[in-house]
Amino acid sequence: MSKIALLSNVNIDSLKMKLRRNNEIYLPQGYGGWMQEILNETSGLYKFKPEVVVCIPYGNDLMASWESEEDGKDAIDQIFFAFNKLLENLPKANVFIGTLDISKKEIRPICSKRREVFFENYWYESIFELDSERCVPLDIKEIISEYGRDVVYSNKLWYAGSMPFSPKGNSFIAKEINNIIFALEGNRKKCIALDLDNTLWGGVIGEDGLEGIGLSEYKEGARYKDAQKRLKELKDIGVLLCVVSKNNEDDAMDGINKHPSMVLRKDDFVALNINWKTKAENIQDIAQELNIGTDSFVFLDDNPAEREQMKDVLPEVSVVDFPKDVMDLEKTVIDMYKKYFYLYKSTKEDLEKTKMYQAEGERKKIQKKAVTLSDYLKLLEIEIDIHRLEDLEFERVHQLTHKTNQFNLTTIRYSKEELENIKDDENYRIYTVHTRDKYGDNGLVCVVIVHITDDKSAEVETFLMSCRVMGRDIEKVVLSKIMDSLKNDGIKEIKGEYIKTLKNAPVEDFYDKMEFECEYKDENTKKYKKDLSSSLKTEEVYKKIEFRG
Template identity: 30%
Template sequence: MVELHEAGELAAHYPRVRELLAELDDAAVLRAGNLLARLDPQQVLAAHPGTPAPGIAVTGHGTLSALRPALVAQAARHGLLARVELSDFDSWVFDLLTPDSDLYAARPQFALCVLDAEVVAGELPVPWSVADAERVLAAKLALVERAAEVFAQAAPGGTLVLNTLPLPRELTAQLVDLRSRARLGVLWREANVRLLRLPERWSQVVTVDLDPLLAAGLPARDVRQSVYAKAHLSAELLAGYAREVGHLLRQAAGGGKKVLALDLDGTLWGGVLGEVGPEGIEVSEGYRGEAFQRFQKVVRQLAAQGVLPAVVSKNDLEPVLKVLREHPGLAVRDEDFLQVRANWAPKHENLAAIARELNLSVDSVVFVDDSSFERGLVRRELPGVAVVAVGEEPARHVEDLLRDGWFDVRELTAEDRARPERYKEERARQDFLDTFDSLEGYLRELGVSVTLAPAAAEQIPRVSQITLRTNQFNLTTQRLQPADVEALAQSPDAQVLTIASADRFGDNGLVGAVLLRRAGDTVHVDNFLLSCRVFSRGIEQAALATVLADARATGARRVVGRYVPSAKNGKVADFYLRSGFVPVAGRDGEPGDGPGGEQAGPAEAVFEHDLADVPPPPAHIRLTARLRPAPEGNETA
C-alpha cells in the first residue's frame, strides 16, 4: 500500500485495499488508515463509481482527530470508502440540537457523537460530592436524550451512534470513603444503562458499549494526551470503537453474512484426522481440547441465531461424518451443519458450491481456516468471501471469529432464528424437485401459498433487514433502516407490502417486500425485494400481478418501476420486461425519486406498465392479498 501511495496510484487501485489490509494487525491497519485518510474521496469515486461511500459526521467532546484514520481504515477493510467530516472541538450540543446545523445540512448517513468521562468530570465543582456528580450526569443525559429526539426528526434516514462513558479510577479515587465510591459507581452505571436503552426509544440510535473493549484490555485514556491535548479517549480505544462502527457501516451497505464455513483439522478440532484418527484428535480432553470445545459451542450459539454453519475440509467424507456423529466429546454434530463438504477439491470450489446450492452469493460466506495457504487461495479466487484467520493457539479461536461481527444485525428477528431450519427444508424441496420431469409439475405439487399484506409494526425490523441483506433480487439496492421503513409505512402516499410464503414442506416466513408510492395516477414501485431462498417459484410474479391489478382497480393509469444495476442483482435486470413493462425515457419525478431521495446513476433503467393487460397470478399459487388496512371481509384470495 505504501508503494501505491508513493506512486500516487492508491485511488486508482482502491478496490485492492481490502485485500491489502487482510490479516494485518491492528497497528498496521491504523498506519494504513493514515495513508488512506489523505485520499480525496471524489478521486476514488471518479475511478470506481460503484464503491459504497457512506457519509460520516463526527462530533463529540474532546479532541477526536485520531478517529478519522481509524474509521477510514475500518471502512476500507470492508470494501467501503468512508467520507468523514470532523466537527469543531466540543460542538456536539450545537451540532445535534440545532436542526439547521452544518451536521444536518450535510445529511450524513451516520452521525457519531463520541463522549467521554470528562464531559461530566469537567463540570464538577471543587470540592465536589456524589450529589454534584449525580446532578451533572442527569443534565448530560438530558442533553443526549434531547439530541436523539432532534436527530430522529431532523435526520430520519440517518443513524446516530452514541457510546457509553468509561468511569476512570482517577475520579472514583477522589472520594476517600468507600460508600461514596460505590454510590458514584451505581450512578455512573445507571447513566450508561440509560444510554444503552436509547435505541429502544429511537430506532435511529445505536449505542456502542465501550465496556467490552475496556475488558479486552484497551486503555480508556492516555493521561498526558487527555491533559495536554484534550484527547480524553485513548487512540487504542478510538481504534476499537472505529472497528465497531465499521461493522455498522458494512451492515448498512448490505454486507451482512449468513454462512459460516469451517475447516476441521486445526480449526474445529486439534490434530489431523487422517493422521491421528478419531481417538487422537483434540476435542474436549486436556487444555487444548477444552479450547476447541469452547469454539464448537460458540458455533452452535451462532447457529441458534440464524447463522448457517457448513464444513469445508480436505478429508475423506466417511471418517469426518463418523466423528461428527459419534465422537463423545464433540459439542457439534453433523445435523448442526447445513452442508458437510469433506473432499480433496480446492476449498474455493467447495465454498462456491455451497453458496450455489443455498442460492446465495459467495459474498454471504465467512470462511475460517488455520492454513495461510488455504486462506490466501480463497481470498484470491473468491474476493467477496470474508476470510477469518485462526492460528495455532485454539484459546484465541473464539476471539478471532467474533472480533469483526460478521453476522451482526441491528435486531434479531424470528426469521433469523428460523433460517437454518428453513434451509434444511429447502434441501427436502430439492430432493422433491428431482423426482419430477418438469418444473411445472414440481410447482403444481409443491403447493405454494403467498400472502401479500401491509407491514405490521412488528414486521418493520424484518423488512429493514431484507433491504440491508438482500442483494440478488433487489431491484434498486436501496438500504433502509427500521426508521426509514416505519416512515414509509406511515406515509399516506406510500405502501410497504410484505410477502410471506409457505408450501408443503413448511412456512418460509416473510420472504420479501414491495415498496410502493402513489403520485397522482401513477403508482411507483420504489423497490421490490425477494429472498434468494424462494426464487423461481412464481412468488414474484404473483406479488407483481396483484400490485398491477390493485393499481388499475384504484384508478391508476400506469405503474412505473426502477431497476438500478449492482454487482449482484444482474439476474433481475429483465424482471420488468418479462412482466409486461416497457422501457421509457426519464420523466419528471421518476428516476432517482425513491423514498430516500437518493439520485441513482445514469445506468438506472425505468419501465412502465399501462395496465391495459394485467396478467393473472400464476395458476399454481394460492394467493391471499390485502394491500391496505380494510374492514373485515375485504380480502381477495
C-alpha cells in the first residue's frame, strides 16, 4: 500500500482505477492543472504527502501548442523546472517521470524532418539531467513501442473524456508502476532455480546427447540461447542462478561445460543440484547452503508437473508460467526481471554476488572439517574493517536497512532522506563493517547506527548484519570496538533495544550474549543497558581487525 499522487496534462482517471486497489491515490480535480499543482506549495498534492509521484505526459496534447523546435524546448524546460521544484518540495518522495511519445499526426511531406522525434529525445535527456536519486524514468515510450499505439491509445476515450490511454494501455502502465514500487521497497527476490532440459536448451541431454540438444546461434536453438543471454545479464546485476535438474550429473555437466553455444557456464551458477531428488528438496538444500530463505527463490521449469509440485510443497517459491511457445522464452525472462528482480541502481555488492555465494559454499566445506568454532574461524583467516560511513557506501547502507530481516535488532527502515539527515547529525555515528576471508571479499556486511543521547550516554539505534557472515562472532568484535571508542570519548553507558519482528528471532538474545543488563521486557521489545567501565572480551581468532572511529 503506497501513497501515490498521479499528475498529467490530460485526464488519467482510468489509470487511477487500475492502481487504487493496492494503493492510496491522489489525483487532482479538474483537467490539465498539473503544473499549478506542483508550483503551488499549498495545493492538495502537498497536503496529501505522497510517497510516490507519477507524472504522465501525453505528448500530442503538449506539442499541439508548440510552434517551433525552440518553442517546444522552452516549454519542456519549464516543465522540468517544475519537476525539479517537485523533487525539492517533497524531499522524501520518489518521482516517476513518464517518457514522451508523440504520434506523427501532422500532415507533412515524406522527406521533411519530423520534430516529434526531437521533442521525445529532448524530454528523455531532460529526465536524466534532473540528477536526483529519487527521480525514476517511467518508460511509457517503450511500452508503446512494444504494444503499439493502436493498443495503448484509444480514440474513443480521448474524444469522449480527454483520456488518451486505452484500458489495456493503462494496465501496462499500472503494471510498470507497481513493478518499480516493488523494486524500490527492496522486495526483490534473490535466486532463480533453473531446470535444464527444454528450459536452458531444447531436448533431453540424456537421450539426445551433446550434439542433439537444441541450442544454437540462429533459428530454433537461438530461442534458448537468447533467453540464456538475458539470464546471464540478470546474474551480472546480482541475481543468483542455480540449477535444479533431474539428470545424470555427467551428461548435464557435459552440456554446461562443452556445448559451444552455451552462454551460462559452471561459474555462473551458485549451485548445481543435478540429481534425482525432488526439486523442492533441492531448493531447500540450496537455500540452507547459501543461508537465504526459500521465499527468495523464483523457479523456471518447462514441466507443468514440476511447477505444480513446487507450488504444493513450497508455496513461498515464486513459480513462473512457462511460455506456451518457446519463442517467448526470452520475453519471459525479461518479465521475470521486471516482476521479481527490478533493480533501480546497482551497488558493488550486487555485481559480485555470485562469487561471494560460491565462496560461501567453500566455507561450508571447511566448517565440516573444523572441530570447534574457533578452529573454523582461524581457518577462515577473517579480516574485519570497521569505519565511519563513507559517501560511496550510502546506497549500500540504505539498501541493507531495507532488506536485512534476520540479523536486525530494531528493523528501522530509513528513507534516504532520514539516513542523509542522520549522516549529517553530529549526535549520530554510522559505522560500516567490511569483512574478507581466505575465500574472498564479503563486502559491506554490517551497519551500526549509534545515537549519542547526551555527554554520558549513547544508544544503539540500529545494529544489522548480512546473514552471509552470521555465526562468526563478528558482531561481538564490532560492538566491542565501538564500545571502546565511545568510552574513550567519555561516554559512560550504552543502551540497546531488541524489537521483535516475524523474522529476527535469531538475534533475540543478542544483548544477553553481549553481557548487557536487561532493564525492560514485554512481548515485543527488550531494553538493555551496559556500563562501559568494563570492555567486552573477544576471541583472538581473526587475522586482522581494523578500527577507524
